[in-house]
Amino acid sequence: MIDSWYHRPVAAIDDQAARAALERQAQLTKPPGSLGRLEELAVRLAGWQGVAQPVLDTVWITVFAADHGVAEEGVSAFPQAVTTEMIRNFSRGGAAVSVLAREAGAHMEVVDLGAVEAPGPLPGVHSARIAAGTANLRREPAMTAEGLEAALAAGHAAVDRAVAEGAHLFVGGEMGIANTTAATAVACALTGRDPESLTGPGTGLDTEAVDRKAGVIREALALQIPDGADPAEVLRRLGGFEVAALAGAYIAAAQAGTPALVDGFIASTAALAAIRLSPGVADWLLFGHCSAEPGHAAVLEALGAEPLLALDMRLGEGSGAATAVPLLRQAVSLHNRMATFEEAGISS
Ligand SMILES: Cc1cc2ncn([C@H]3O[C@H](COP(=O)(O)O)[C@@H](O)[C@H]3O)c2cc1C
Numbered sequence: 001m002i003d004s005w006y007h008r009p010v011a012a013i014d015d016q017a018a019r020a021a022l023e024r025q026a027q028l029t030k031p032p033g034s035l036g037r038l039e040e041l042a043v044r045l046a047g048w049q050g051v052a053q054p055v056l057d058t059v060w061i062t063v064f065a066a067d068h069g070v071a072e073e074g075v076s077a078f079p080q081a082v083t084t085e086m087i088r089n090f091s092r093g094g095a096a097v098s099v100l101a102r103e104a105g106a107h108m109e110v111v112d113l114g115a116v117e118a119p120g121p122l123p124g125v126h127s128a129r130i131a132a133g134t135a136n137l138r139r140e141p142a143m144t145a146e147g148l149e150a151a152l153a154a155g156h157a158a159v160d161r162a163v164a165e166g167a168h169l170f171v172g173g174e175m176g177i178a179n180t181t182a183a184t185a186v187a188c189a190l191t192g193r194d195p196e197s198l199t200g201p202g203t204g205l206d207t208e209a210v211d212r213k214a215g216v217i218r219e220a221l222a223l224q225i226p227d228g229a230d231p232a233e234v235l236r237r238l239g240g241f242e243v244a245a246l247a248g249a250y251i252a253a254a255q256a257g258t259p260a261l262v263d264g265f266i267a268s269t270a271a272l273a274a275i276r277l278s279p280g281v282a283d284w285l286l287f288g289h290c291s292a293e294p295g296h297a298a299v300l301e302a303l304g305a306e307p308l309l310a311l312d313m314r315l316g317e318g319s320g321a322a323t324a325v326p327l328l329r330q331a332v333s334l335h336n337r338m339a340t341f342e343e344a345g346i347s348s
């Protein structure tokens with residue numbers, strides 16, 4: 001494992017460019033710091049891009065889709081067939097993230113890593129099928145070692161496509177019925193928190209069903225996770241193909257020097273796994289929003305992350321991150337287009 005591609009170092013941040021951006025912020029016609037975190041976003045983008053005045057033209061969204069064996073435990077309010085049906089919906093442009101991607105002028109693609117029912121060839125959908133869903137994590141490891149490597153590599157391949165198109169920002173989304181169960185199990189294993197405190201309704205379970213879902217996760221942890229299990233093993237035993245692909249994508253993006261904007265609970269759990277596999281990845285991530293799924297706040301806390309938005313969204317697909325893209329664009333425009341005190345003839 002130690003020589004796997006995901007242990008390679010991430011790209012360096014250009015501190016000089018970030019300092020130059022900070023100096024420019026100080027010259028813009030506003031009291032210092034008055035644009036709050038919009039200032040910080042522009043400065044971080046400058047450090048990532050190695051220029052004092054960054055751009056944010058090309059935004060790339062990949063939605064990773066896969067099914068979960070644990071769905072047979074009745075842990076979702078929706079049937080498994082919805083994963084494949086939603087892949088078709090993404091392809092036709094009818095999903096929430098499809099609409100938000102168009103609004104944001106982002107390129108969007110879908111990667112089918114293993115929906116139980118193969119959707120067949122569809123526009124905008126890559127087939128990278130590993131298996132017809134994972135195994136039931138309550139009873140056995142969700143993935144084989146080969147399956148995990150293939151999922152991580154599928155994330156890397158998506159980032160390669162984004163980089164080839166000159167993407168300034170990578171957004172990862174996910175679709176997979178029952179994936180809040182997998183993500184909660186991974187989050188518990190990585191943070192040491194109880195299933196009872198992190199498990200939530202996902203697509204809309206009632207309280208009783210949430211308790212049963214927490215019980216499934218508790219059993220999975222007891223069966224599968226020995227003390228000190230390493231993050232790759234946690235992902236393999238409890239994760240899903242799309243969760244692992246997101247982790248692989250965040251690592252590959254950091255290695256390629258492309259920042260990633262992280263979505264909700266599932267994506268943030270994947271980001272936590274990515275950082276545990278390769279700590280430097282943390283420097284290349286932004287967090288788009290705080291999901292209403294209760295585990296998200298705990299995962300964000302473990303990450304020390306401050307999400308940009310809190311709109312009570314709880315959808316996944318990359319929708320929360322896509323909603324934050326216009327904010328990043330505003331940060332860049334303000335940074336590049338505001339007049340300086342000198343240009344405007346205003347006393348500083
Ligand atoms: C129509 C529909 C569209 C979705 N888009 C994202 N999800 C979200 O809900 C699922 C996780 O929730 P759970 O663990 O409760 O199944 C994932 O597919 C996630 O992306 C959706 C769910 C549904 C039903």
Ligand SMILES: O=C(O)c1cccnc1
Pocket residue numbers: 180202203263264265266267291292293296313314315316317
């Ligand atoms: O925040 C998320 O990622 C999320 C929450 C509920 C259902 N699906 C995804």
